[in-house]
Amino acid sequence: MKKGSAMNATLADFAFERTLKPRQEVSLSSFSFLFSEIVQQLMKSEKAASYHAHSGALTDPMLQSAGSGTCHLNNDLEHQLYQLGIPIGEKLLELLFYREKGGQGGACSSGKRETKLVSMLHLINGSVFKALFGRPADGLEQSIEDEDEYRILDRSPITNKFANLGKNSQLGQTNCAAFIAGLIEGMLCSAKLYAKVTAHLYGDEEAGAGGDAQATAEGEGAETPAGAGAGATSTTIYVIKFAKEVAVRERAGQ
């Protein structure tokens, strides 16, 4: 938007300014309160559902996804957060591209849409995380055992900043970063790179020790300034498992 056009700005210009210009930063507190309320609402509805029907219909999607072997979720709450994230991710990717067209220093420097798997992952790892959280993610790597699987390391997910269950809780380990996992999945799927993204708390991870050990080695070198005590428990790995057809297409394209 040039300064001259501000004088006779149309409604369309106004709408463009309002929605497509990169926003100012949102207060962390506002986000945290809103997110906290979302989680509590989900927990309440979950409780109500399990009260009304013990074998509840609500648990079905979780069982299905667990059965497919691509996703293991600790509980229903994580699944619901993940479901919430997906539509946001789908819209977010589109929005970031449109903002880029506005030329306001948006998500991707070139302004083109990413179609390649690796460049898309780099975009998420760098620019998208920057646009969302003000900093890039803490690492992107390919899994050693499975080349269709990638991992993004996030040392302090914004959703886990204040979330803490305390010592003796019945909920066990719940990771609110499932929401961000859903967001990433939404973004990838809207770019037709179908994938299943799951959030795992770092530390209680036994499987895939090779890749994880590598991640810690890198991390200790970097030494984040954020509180060490808080970071240690909330470090999250987003495991991105691409669908077979995506992998096949990717290899054919090379």
Add this chain to the structure above:
Amino acid sequence: MGHLAIFIVNQNGSLVYHKVITPSLKFATNDTIRLASTFHSMHAISSQITPNCQDIRAGFGGSPGFLAGTVMEGINEIVTDNFTLKCFQSFTGVKFILVSDPQQKDMDYCLKSIYEAYADHVSKNPFQEAEMPIRSDLFEGSITKIFNL
């Protein structure tokens, strides 16, 4: 010497958090609950018997903006030869009570820090149920940091 103990009492007068800072001080769990609810009732009574108390808070913890201009109600401070008790009530009725040595100077600052920690790690914690005991490790950690335990 220094600070002795912290209590956080919720709107209904039940104890949601307590921490003994001086290790030599021993409290049975039942005692802390009883003390907290007794203080809560005394606080309520004292605000009833001084209904015309219109003292306006000048500032809190050295920052003039924070809570300045609000009416002080109930018990704000108890000073004895052996200890000083300061109570700070938030807008939602949560009481933060800090008991310290009479010589201690930084009580206001500590109360403000506790309030900040509460706002961060209790209010914004999705897993914290309203008016239930505080079990967050992050909150525990920041309290430890405030008092250098």
